[in-house]
Amino acid sequence: LCNYFQISYGEGHQTVHQFNFKDFCKTYKLPATKTYNGLLVLDRNSIISLNQRFSYRTSIQFICSNEEVFKYIEKHPNAEPAIKSLLRTYGGIFDFETKVNLELVASKANMDEKMLIAQLKTFQRDELITVELRNTDAEITFLKPREDEHTINPIAKFVEQQNQLKHDQANAVLDYIHNDTQCRSAQILSYFGETLKDDCGKCSVCLGTKPQNTSHSASIIQQQIIDLLRDKSLTSRQLVEALDCTTTEVMHNLTQLLESEHIILNATNSYQLK
Known part of the structure; x- marks a missing residue:
C-alpha cells in the first residue's frame, strides 16, 4: 500500500487516499479475496481505516437532444461505441443523472476504462453530457506512519492466531463431513466441549450403521411392517427406528407393499394399511 501510494518511510500518518482495489490487485498481481481480507485485518488492527464505497458509481446525464447526439456521432465516428453503449445500457440517462458502471460500459464499447474516461471528458467539454467521475471504489486513511516492521510486528502474533x-x-x-463412524450429534457436541451419553440414533451415521439382520427375507420384513401398521399409521423414519433393518431395506419393502396395494400413503405422509 505504501509503495502504491508512494508514501515515504516515516510519513503517511492521517493521510487520506482514494483507492482503486482492482487496479491495486492488478498492479501487484495479488489474489482479490486474500487482498481484501488482508485490508480488513489492517483495518481491524487500526493500521488503516478502510472506507468502502463499492456502491458508488460515476454519474452521467445527457444534456442535449437525441438529434444532437446523432449529429455528434456523425461528426465524431470514434465516439459512437461509447455513446451507444451508454444509451443501450442505461435508460433515462437523458432525463436524470444516472450512476453508471464504467467497467461495464467500457466492456460493451470494446475499449479500456482509461480510453472511456478520456472520451467522457471530451463529451463533457463538448457540452454533450455532464459527468461526475468516480473511478475509485474505496478510501484509505493511514492511521500510523510508515514504519514497516514497527507497524506490522506488534500485530503479527494476533494475525497468526487468527489464521x-x-x-x-x-x-x-x-x-465432520468425512467422519462416518461417529454420531453426528456427538461430533457437534464434542466440538463445543460437551458429551453425548448415547448416540442419537437419527443421524445419517446412526441410521447407516444400524445392525442388519441378513436372515430377514423380504417377506418377513414386509410382514413386520404390516404388523406395525395394524396399530397406527407410521412414517418411514418411525418404521426404520422400529425395525431391525437398514433404511434401504425398509424403503425397498415399503415400495413393494405400495405397489401391491397392501398399504397406502396418507395425507400426512405416513403409511397405513389399505
Whole structure:
C-alpha cells in the first residue's frame, strides 16, 4: 500500500487516499479475496481505516437532444461505441443523472476504462453530457506512519492466531463431513466441549450403521411392517427406528407393499394399511 501510494518511510500518518482495489490487485498481481481480507485485518488492527464505497458509481446525464447526439456521432465516428453503449445500457440517462458502471460500459464499447474516461471528458467539454467521475471504489486513511516492521510486528502474533483459528475451524468442518463412524450429534457436541451419553440414533451415521439382520427375507420384513401398521399409521423414519433393518431395506419393502396395494400413503405422509 505504501509503495502504491508512494508514501515515504516515516510519513503517511492521517493521510487520506482514494483507492482503486482492482487496479491495486492488478498492479501487484495479488489474489482479490486474500487482498481484501488482508485490508480488513489492517483495518481491524487500526493500521488503516478502510472506507468502502463499492456502491458508488460515476454519474452521467445527457444534456442535449437525441438529434444532437446523432449529429455528434456523425461528426465524431470514434465516439459512437461509447455513446451507444451508454444509451443501450442505461435508460433515462437523458432525463436524470444516472450512476453508471464504467467497467461495464467500457466492456460493451470494446475499449479500456482509461480510453472511456478520456472520451467522457471530451463529451463533457463538448457540452454533450455532464459527468461526475468516480473511478475509485474505496478510501484509505493511514492511521500510523510508515514504519514497516514497527507497524506490522506488534500485530503479527494476533494475525497468526487468527489464521490458525480459521484453519482449525475449516479442518473441523472437513472432519465432520468425512467422519462416518461417529454420531453426528456427538461430533457437534464434542466440538463445543460437551458429551453425548448415547448416540442419537437419527443421524445419517446412526441410521447407516444400524445392525442388519441378513436372515430377514423380504417377506418377513414386509410382514413386520404390516404388523406395525395394524396399530397406527407410521412414517418411514418411525418404521426404520422400529425395525431391525437398514433404511434401504425398509424403503425397498415399503415400495413393494405400495405397489401391491397392501398399504397406502396418507395425507400426512405416513403409511397405513389399505
